[in-house]
Amino acid sequence: MNDYVVLKNINKHFKDFHASKDVNISIPKGRLAALLGPSGSGKTTILRMIAGLENPDSGDIIINGRVVNNIPGSERGIGFVFQSYALFRYMTVYNNIAFGLRVKKVPEKQIRERVKELLSLISCEGLDDRFPSQLSGGQRQRVAFARALAPNPQILLLDEPFAAIDAKVRLELRTWLKEMITKLHITSIFVTHDQDEAIEVADDIIVTNLGRVEQSGTPQELYSRPATPFVAQFIGNSIPVRNFDKFRFFEKDGEDVTAILRPEFVRVFKKGENIQFSKSAEEAVVEDIIFRGSNMEVRVRLHDNLISSSRSINEPPVDIGEKVDVFIYRLFVIDGDRIQLVHNPSLKQESVFI
Amino acid sequence: MEIRHDGGALKWILVTICFIFLAVFLLLPLGYIVATALGKGIEAYINAITDEYAIKAAMLTVEATIWAVTINTIFGIAAAWCLTKFAFSGKKILSTFIDLPVTVSPIIAGLIYVLTFGRQGALYSYLDSYNIQIIFAVPGIVLATIFVTFPFISRELIPVLTAQGTDEEEAAALMGAGTFTIFRKVTLPHIKWALLYGVVLCTARAMGEFGAVSVLSGHLRGKTNTLPLYIELLYQGYDFTGAFAASSLLVIMAVVVLILRLVLEQKGKKNLDIRK
Numbered sequence: 001m002n003d004y005v006v007l008k009n010i011n012k013h014f015k016d017f018h019a020s021k022d023v024n025i026s027i028p029k030g031r032l033a034a035l036l037g038p039s040g041s042g043k044t045t046i047l048r049m050i051a052g053l054e055n056p057d058s059g060d061i062i063i064n065g066r067v068v069n070n071i072p073g074s075e076r077g078i079g080f081v082f083q084s085y086a087l088f089r090y091m092t093v094y095n096n097i098a099f100g101l102r103v104k105k106v107p108e109k110q111i112r113e114r115v116k117e118l119l120s121l122i123s124c125e126g127l128d129d130r131f132p133s134q135l136s137g138g139q140r141q142r143v144a145f146a147r148a149l150a151p152n153p154q155i156l157l158l159d160e161p162f163a164a165i166d167a168k169v170r171l172e173l174r175t176w177l178k179e180m181i182t183k184l185h186i187t188s189i190f191v192t193h194d195q196d197e198a199i200e201v202a203d204d205i206i207v208t209n210l211g212r213v214e215q216s217g218t219p220q221e222l223y224s225r226p227a228t229p230f231v232a233q234f235i236g237n238s239i240p241v242r243n244f245d246k247f248r249f250f251e252k253d254g255e256d257v258t259a260i261l262r263p264e265f266v267r268v269f270k271k272g273e274n275i276q277f278s279k280s281a282e283e284a285v286v287e288d289i290i291f292r293g294s295n296m297e298v299r300v301r302l303h304d305n306l307i308s309s310s311r312s313i314n315e316p317p318v319d320i321g322e323k324v325d326v327f328i329y330r331l332f333v334i335d336g337d338r339i340q341l342v343h344n345p346s347l348k349q350e351s352v353f354i
Numbered sequence: 355m356e357i358r359h360d361g362g363a364l365k366w367i368l369v370t371i372c373f374i375f376l377a378v379f380l381l382l383p384l385g386y387i388v389a390t391a392l393g394k395g396i397e398a399y400i401n402a403i404t405d406e407y408a409i410k411a412a413m414l415t416v417e418a419t420i421w422a423v424t425i426n427t428i429f430g431i432a433a434a435w436c437l438t439k440f441a442f443s444g445k446k447i448l449s450t451f452i453d454l455p456v457t458v459s460p461i462i463a464g465l466i467y468v469l470t471f472g473r474q475g476a477l478y479s480y481l482d483s484y485n486i487q488i489i490f491a492v493p494g495i496v497l498a499t500i501f502v503t504f505p506f507i508s509r510e511l512i513p514v515l516t517a518q519g520t521d522e523e524e525a526a527a528l529m530g531a532g533t534f535t536i537f538r539k540v541t542l543p544h545i546k547w548a549l550l551y552g553v554v555l556c557t558a559r560a561m562g563e564f565g566a567v568s569v570l571s572g573h574l575r576g577k578t579n580t581l582p583l584y585i586e587l588l589y590q591g592y593d594f595t596g597a598f599a600a601s602s603l604l605v606i607m608a609v610v611v612l613i614l615r616l617v618l619e620q621k622g623k624k625n626l627d628i629r630k
Contacts, residue, residue: 053524074530086521090543100529151529
C-alpha cells in the first residue's frame, strides 16, 4: 500500500459542534493534497489532527502504516506552516530556522550548514539576522516554509499558506511552492478555501463540507465528475438553475430536480454568427458584460436565469441589450443526492444534419 | 512621536491640565513631606531615619515586599498563562477571583486572615501544634501583602498573552520543544516588559500596604511594624518630624524602584536597537 497519510473514520467534537464526521482520507506518498472547503467546513481541524494539535474523539490517524493517535505531534515527522506563519518574533530568521534543530540537539556546525542550505533554497540568503517584522509577507512565508522543513520532516502541513499575502505575490508563491514541493518530493497537505489555488497547486483535492469529506480526487475528476451536489456547486463558477426544463430540448422529471450550469457549458453567439446550432439555440438578451482581460464575461437573461458565458476578445464584440443566440451544451442535473451530466440532446441530431 | 501636528490650543490646554494636576496632587504634598521632615534641621531628620525602630520597620517592609513580589510573580505568570493558553472549566471564575483583592477593602482582607488563622480559626490549633504563628507575626504581614497585591502582575500579562495567541507556542511544541524551553524562548521574551511593569506596580503597592497589614500586624514595635504602620504610629504620637522623615524613606524607596524600571527599560530598548 502506497498511502502515506490515512485517516480512518475520524470524528471530532468541539463541545456541541461536530467538526469532523466520519472522515476518511488517504494520501499517497509524495503527493501534494489540498483540503478545500468553505470556512467552518472542518478542513483546518483535519489538518490539526494530523499534526497532533487536536485529538480525534474516535478513529485512527495512520502515518506510514503506524497508528499515531497517541504519539505527540513532535514525533510524527511533521513540518507545519501556520496560517499567520507563527514565526518567533523575538528571534532572527537564522534562529527561527535553527530552532527545531537546536531542540533536537543537532551540533551547531550542522545547524549552520542546514540553515544556509535552506536560506538558499528559499532565495533568502543574507537575511539571517533580520527579525520577522523586518521581512515582507512573501519572505515571511518562505522563512516559515524553511523553518518547517529544517528538521527534514516526512510530511509538510500548510494551513491556508497564501491567505495573508497580497494577490500578486500570491500567484508567484503558489507556483514557487508547487515547484519546491515537487522538487523535494515531500508528502504535503495544505488547507485552502480558494478553489483556484487548490486546482492550480494540488495533485489531489479533498473537498470538505459541514465536517464531512464530500469527494477526493484529482482536480480534473472533481471538475468533470462531481460526486455530490455540493461539489458540483462549489467547483467552477456554478449557477443553480431551477427551471431548466424551459431550456430547449432539456427535460425535467420531478419537481425537486434542479440543475447546475457553468460558463463553459454555455456558448453565446452574435446573431448570424451561429451556423452549427442555428436551429437549437435560443434567443436571449445581453444584460452585462465584464472585461476579464483575456476574455469577456457575457451575462444573458434566459428564462429568468442570469447565465454567464465567456467570449474571446478576438470574436466580434456584443453590446448590452443586444439580442444573441444562446446554446447550452450540457448541464449537471441534481436529483436529491444524485448528480448526472446531461448533454443537449440536439447535439446528436444536428451533427447528423450537418 | 508626534501624533497630531495641528496641536495648538488643545495641546497646550491638555498639557497644562496634566501639569497642574501633577503639581497639586503629587509635587506639592511631596515637597511638604520633605519640608516637614527637614523642618527641625538635618540632624533631627538623620536621627529620625536612623532610629532603630525606623530601620527595623524599613527592613520588614522590604522583606514583606520581596516575599510578595516573588510569590506574586510566580502566581501571576501561572495564572496569566493558564487563562490565556488553555481552555478549562472554571476559567471565568478564576479570572473574576483574581480581581477580588482590588475590589475588596484591604481591611476586610486583613480580617479574613484573622478569622482563618486567629485563635477562633479552624486552622489555629493545627498550626499552633507546629509552633507556627501567623497572626501578629511576620507571616501574617507577608500573607496580607500577597493578598492585596496579587492581581497586579497577572493583570499586566493577560492582555499581552491574549494578543500573542498560541500559534508560536504550538509551532515550537510541534518541533519538539519542551514546556520550559517554550516558555523561556518564546513566551518570556514577549511578556518581558509587561512583567517588569507588573513587578514595579506590585512592588510599589506592597511597600505602601497599610490596611490589611494593620489588622494582622499587632503593631509590635521593632517586630511587626512595617514602615507605613510605623509612620502612622509616629503621626498619632504627634512626632511629625519622625513621621515625615519615615515617609520620606518610603518615598525614596518608591523612587528607587521607578528609576530601576527606567534603567531596565532603557537597556531593553538599546538591546532592541542593536538587534535592528
